[in-house]
Amino acid sequence: MPFGNTHNNFKLNYKVEDEFPDLSKHNNHMAKVLTKELYGKIRDRQTPSGYTLDDVIQTGVDNPGHPFIMTVGCVAGDEESYEVFKELLDPVISDRHGGYKPTDKHKTDMNFENLKGGDDLDPNYVLSSRVRTGRSIKGFTLPPHNSRGERRAIEKLSVEALTSLDGEFKGKYYPLKSMTDAEQEQLINDHFLFDKPVSPLLTCAGMARDWPDGRGIMHNDNKTFLVWVNEEDHLRVISMQKGGNMREVFKRFCVGLQKIEEIFKKHNHGFMWNEHLGYILTCPSNLGTGLRGGVHVKLPKLSTHPKFDEILTRLRLQKRGTGGVDTASVGGVFDISNADRLGSSEVEQVQLVVDGVKLMVELEKKLEKGEAIDSLIPAQK
Amino acid sequence: MQPEADLLHKPGETMPFGNTHNQLKLKYSSEQEYPDLSKHNNHMAKILTPAMYERLRTKETPSGFTLDDVIQTGIDNPGHPFIMTVGCVAGDEETYEVFKELLDPVIEDRHGGYKPSDKHKTDLNPSNLKGGDDLDSNYVLSSRVRTGRSVRGFCLPPHCSRGERRAVEKLSIEALASLSGDLNGKYYALKNMTDAEQQQLIDDHFLFDKPVSPLLLASGMGRDWPDARGIWHNDSKTFLVWVNEEDHLRVISMQKGGNMKEVFNRFCTGLTKIETLFKERNHAFMWNEHLGYVLTCPSNLGTGLRAGVHVKLPNMSKNAKFEDVLKKLRLQKRGTGGVDTAAVGGVFDISNADRLGFSEVELVQMVVDGVKLLVEMEKKLEKGQSIDDIMPAQK
Numbered sequence: 177m178p179f180g181n182t183h184n185n186f187k188l189n190y191k192v193e194d195e196f197p198d199l200s201k202h203n204n205h206m207a208k209v210l211t212k213e214l215y216g217k218i219r220d221r222q223t224p225s226g227y228t229l230d231d232v233i234q235t236g237v238d239n240p241g242h243p244f245i246m247t248v249g250c251v252a253g254d255e256e257s258y259e260v261f262k263e264l265l266d267p268v269i270s271d272r273h274g275g276y277k278p279t280d281k282h283k284t285d286m287n288f289e290n291l292k293g294g295d296d297l298d299p300n301y302v303l304s305s306r307v308r309t310g311r312s313i314k315g316f317t318l319p320p321h322n323s324r325g326e327r328r329a330i331e332k333l334s335v336e337a338l339t340s341l342d343g344e345f346k347g348k349y350y351p352l353k354s355m356t357d358a359e360q361e362q363l364i365n366d367h368f369l370f371d372k373p374v375s376p377l378l379t380c381a382g383m384a385r386d387w388p389d390g391r392g393i394m395h396n397d398n399k400t401f402l403v404w405v406n407e408e409d410h411l412r413v414i415s416m417q418k419g420g421n422m423r424e425v426f427k428r429f430c431v432g433l434q435k436i437e438e439i440f441k442k443h444n445h446g447f448m449w450n451e452h453l454g455y456i457l458t459c460p461s462n463l464g465t466g467l468r469g470g471v472h473v474k475l476p477k478l479s480t481h482p483k484f485d486e487i488l489t490r491l492r493l494q495k496r497g498t499g500g501v502d503t504a505s506v507g508g509v510f511d512i513s514n515a516d517r518l519g520s521s522e523v524e525q526v527q528l529v530v531d532g533v534k535l536m537v538e539l540e541k542k543l544e545k546g547e548a549i550d551s552l553i554p555a556q557k
Numbered sequence: 558m559q560p561e562a563d564l565l566h567k568p569g570e571t572m573p574f575g576n577t578h579n580q581l582k583l584k585y586s587s588e589q590e591y592p593d594l595s596k597h598n599n600h601m602a603k604i605l606t607p608a609m610y611e612r613l614r615t616k617e618t619p620s621g622f623t624l625d626d627v628i629q630t631g632i633d634n635p636g637h638p639f640i641m642t643v644g645c646v647a648g649d650e651e652t653y654e655v656f657k658e659l660l661d662p663v664i665e666d667r668h669g670g671y672k673p674s675d676k677h678k679t680d681l682n683p684s685n686l687k688g689g690d691d692l693d694s695n696y697v698l699s700s701r702v703r704t705g706r707s708v709r710g711f712c713l714p715p716h717c718s719r720g721e722r723r724a725v726e727k728l729s730i731e732a733l734a735s736l737s738g739d740l741n742g743k744y745y746a747l748k749n750m751t752d753a754e755q756q757q758l759i760d761d762h763f764l765f766d767k768p769v770s771p772l773l774l775a776s777g778m779g780r781d782w783p784d785a786r787g788i789w790h791n792d793s794k795t796f797l798v799w800v801n802e803e804d805h806l807r808v809i810s811m812q813k814g815g816n817m818k819e820v821f822n823r824f825c826t827g828l829t830k831i832e833t834l835f836k837e838r839n840h841a842f843m844w845n846e847h848l849g850y851v852l853t854c855p856s857n858l859g860t861g862l863r864a865g866v867h868v869k870l871p872n873m874s875k876n877a878k879f880e881d882v883l884k885k886l887r888l889q890k891r892g893t894g895g896v897d898t899a900a901v902g903g904v905f906d907i908s909n910a911d912r913l914g915f916s917e918v919e920l921v922q923m924v925v926d927g928v929k930l931l932v933e934m935e936k937k938l939e940k941g942q943s944i945d946d947i948m949p950a951q952k
Contacts, residue, residue: 182576182621183716190720197719198748198784226577230718237781321578323625324592325585353593379774386632389593 181222187230192216197237204249205460206236209267223260225317227253232261235320235381242377248272248461251381253321255314255448255456269453269460273518282454282464285521286434288427294530297420301537302471303509306416307429307526309466310409310457312448313440318458319408320381327390327406334405337439338394345432347396349405352388366399370407383408383458400425401432409457409466411436420471422533426526454518463518469526470513471533472498477543478536479508483553487539490556491532492516512536528557576617582625587611592632599644600855601631604662618655620712622648627656630715630776637772643667643856646776648716650709650843650851664848664855668913677849677859680916683818683825689925692815696932697866698904701811702824702921704861705804705852707843708835713853714803715776722785722801729800732834733789740827742791744800747783763788765802778803778853795820796827804853804861806831815866817928821921849913859913864921866928867893871903872938873931878948882934886927887911887952907931923952 187195196215199207210233219229236249250268252258258265266278297305312318313333316326335349350359363369372387373379394403404412413436415429440446448456454464478484479495488495496511497504505511512533514525532554539549582590591610594602605628613624631644645663647653653660661673692700707713708728711721730744745754758764767782768774789798799807808831810824832842843851849859873879874890883890891906900906907928909920927949934944 181578182617182619184621186620186712187718187720190718190724194720194723195718197781222577224577225581226579234780238779317581323582323585323590325582325589328589329585380779384633385629385775386592 181226181228184220184222184228184230188220192219195219197233199237199240201240202236202249203241204236204239204247205268205271206233206249206264207240208271210264214263218261218263221260223254223256225254225256225321227257227260227317227321229261229264231321232257232264235377238380239377247377248459250460251320251458252318252456252460254317255312257318258453258456258460265460269463269518272461273464274516276519278452280519281451282518283521283524284449284454284465285523286430287523288423288430290523291423291426291526291530293534294423294426294526295421297422297471297530297533298537299419301475301540302420302473302533304416304418304472305420305422305425306414306471307422307425307467307469308412308414309429309433309468309522310455310462311411311413311433311437311466312456312458313410313445314448315445316410319383319406319410320458324386324389327386330410331390331392331405333440333443333445334394334403334411335392336443337436338403340439341396341432341435344398344428345396345401345435347394347401349392349394351392353391363393366395368393368395368399368402370404373408378408381458401428403436408459409462422469422471422526422530426469430522461517465517465520465522465525467517467522467525468513469529470496470511471529472509473512473533473537474509475512475536475540476508478540478549479505479510481539481543481549483549487536487553488512488515490554491535492528492557493532576621576623579614579617579623579625583615587614590614592628594632596635597631597644598636599631599634599642600663600666601628601644601659602635603666604659609658613656613658616655618649618651620649620651620716622652622655622712622716624656624659626716627652627659630772633775634772642772643854645855646715646853647713647851647855649712650707652713653848653851653855660855664858664913667856668859669911671914673847675914676846677913678916678919679844679849679860680918681825681829682918683822685918686818686821686921686925688929689818689821689921690816692817692866692925692928693932694814696869696935697815697928698869699811699813699867700815700817700820700864701809701866702817702820702862702864703807703809704824704828704863704917705850705857706806706808706828706832706861707851707853708805708840709843710840711805714778714801714805715853719781719784722781725805726785726787726800728835728838728840729789729798729806730787731838732831733798735834736791736827736830739793739823740791740796740830742789742796744787744789746785746787748786758788761790761794763790763794763797765799768803773803796823798831804857817864817866817921817925821864825917857912859911860915860917860920861912862917862920863908863912864924865891865906865908866924867904868907868928868931869904870907870931870935873935874900874903874905876934876938876944878944882931882949883907883910885949885951886930887923888927 196212222228232250373384391406400417402414415425455466457466492515494515514529542549591607617623627645768779786801795812797809810820850861852861887910889910892900
């Protein structure tokens with residue numbers, strides 16, 4: 177290669193045994209895959225932007241495990257990380273994404289018309305519906321690694337793209353660093369405001385550097401379409417509304433994203449995507465669609481039923497508390513969303529949510545009436 | 558080895574290697590990369606300008622530490638409610654040379670006008686301390702002296718790799734294991750401490766934990782925790798060494814009561830023995846005649862020494878002249894929980910304010926003399942007497 181990485185070359189003066197992290201108390205995907213031999217084999221590599229193996233794994237070294245979730249323990253610093261460090265990341269991806277092989281191809285389907293139904297989830301149970309994903313912008317390194325110059329360039333492009341949207345997507349961009357107190361208060365009340373990450377999973381990967389420089393929030397006037405700029409990914413795109421009309425949420429999601437993508441493409445900065453990994457994001461867990469489609473739904477009886485977790489597994493769904501990824505549920509209200517990200521399309525994943533939630537509400541109603549649900553327990557999807 | 562590398566030259570010309578990531582950043586203009594310091598109040602933010610940033614951003618130390626590495630903690634931490642933070646750190650010994658254009662003014666600002674041409678005095682001869690064995694233990698609850706040391710040949714905690722950190726630990730264990738007599742002790746590695754050992758160290762107030770302060774975390778000092786971190790203490794629990802926390806070594810001598818002389822004796826004796834052991838292994842402490850002992854944070858250069866007492870000053874601390882007296886005595890107050898805490902029950906941590914430009918003996922002398930005076934003042938105020946006639950001159 178034409179250039180060296182000073183600090184990484186310096187570390188090569190130490191033997192593999194001396195540099196290999198102690199993962200004996202660790203329980204994350206990276207720790208399960210990384211061996212001393214593998215470390216020795218790939219530690220002298222770097223991506224074109226200078227991202228190294230130690231950079232990839234630092235968050236997993238610093239965070240041995242999590243009480244509620246099996247963490248990934250590694251991140252990408254740029255698009256090339258997934259290629260340069262494939263000996264580590266392919267097995268991590270396979271482990272995390274249900275056996276997805278290095279030769280597999282991922283399907284992208286953002287045509288909302290392919291979704292069947294989804295406009296009639298019972299709002300007595302389904303309190304709100306939401307679809308989110310992330311997008312990375314080609315030509316820039318990712319949040320663990322990007323410089324202030326890159327982050328600001330991403331923000332500038334994003335602001336251009338987002339403020340040119342019209343119709344139901346017409347909205348305003350609020351940079352975190354120059355928000356007025358009134359704006360901040362409003363965004364907090366709307367539950368839109370994201371704050372500097374406190375989770376060590378993110379801070380150890382360097383994603384909070386230079387906060388709040390280059391970070392901001394855009395939302396449309398109706399407050400149903402929201403974009404976060406430069407948080408854990410270059411862009412996080414969220415469509416949401418109260419009630420159970422997931423179909424409408426997904427339509428807005430697809431239409432909005434496609435409009436945004438066109439504008440970025442015009443500037444020669446399309447989204448990072450390839451036919452093997454789909455959309456490229458910072459965390460390997462979000463590859464593929466990067467999509468989490470979910471509802472807040474009242475399931476006080478079903479959630480205490482002994483077969484609840486099994487039903488979720490069969491429906492390929494996952495539960496979270498209403499505070500997000502590492503919270504517990506409150507008052508029998510659960511966040512139910514698709515478990516998969518890679519290997520199935522956007523439409524397929526949202527379909528699983530729509531069909532699965534519909535079934536679970538049926539089961540809840542039966543349990544309310546004291547009826548058995550055994551005959552309705554689904555087969556493995 | 559060259560003290561610095563200029564990345565504007567092609568690899569192979571003036572230096573053997575380049576810093577890939579730093580080179581990528583050079584594609585962006587200086588304005589595009591310059592941090593927003595408009596809401597910042599730390600020493601780095603006061604000194605750094607766009608023009609200086611432009612000049613220094615192409616440089617790196619031999620181990621690859623760059624300007625952005627030096628200043629990251631100061632960007633991520635705009636200010637602190639109680640203390641004026643430094644906002645920059647060193648990643649290795651050469652940082653202070655390669656980035657002197659930034660660090661010399663920071664040092665000058667922080668250390669009372671210390672100039673780039675000034676020389677620092679080291680004096681670890683405890684017999685040069687006058688008195689200090691008779692601070693009134695009705696007031697002075699405990700006495701303590703601490704400093705830090707960096708081991709030459711290794712990068713500093715913000716930058717060191719696991720291999721380096723483990724090598725520092727290994728050397729430290731060897732050196733400390735050869736201490737004897739009053740200094741005979743044991744090393745407890747953080748990562749394989751038993752529950753019982755951990756509890757004892759907590760009860761003794763010896764155990765240090767993974768840093769939570771964003772000042773430290775933002776500069777990378779929490780990486781790979783608790784790998785190669787540990788605590789050594791002597792059997793009598795009066796001499797304590799932390800390995801690989803904020804510096805390679807932190808050395809602490811302490812005991813209850815007011816016999817600062819004894820504390821300082823043990824401090825000097827122990828440190829000198831440890832230094833000899835490291836030198837024998839060709840890894841002396843980082844030191845030079847301008848900056849004295851070289852440590853991670855520019856605020857700890859020189860002696861790196863903080864000598865202090867926990868002292869009851871309920872009346873004095875409420876007196877209008879308290880701050881002024883401390884200033885004249887070149888002392889500083891803290892709460893008994895450490896650098897960023899408040900005082901509890903009228904008990905203060907009083908210590909030397911200076912680190913650089915005065916020797917160890919001189920700094921401890923200031924503490925001894927100053928605390929003696931403060932206790933006198935406390936006693937006068939107790940009796941309802943005035944303290945005006947014993948106000949000190951500026952030291």
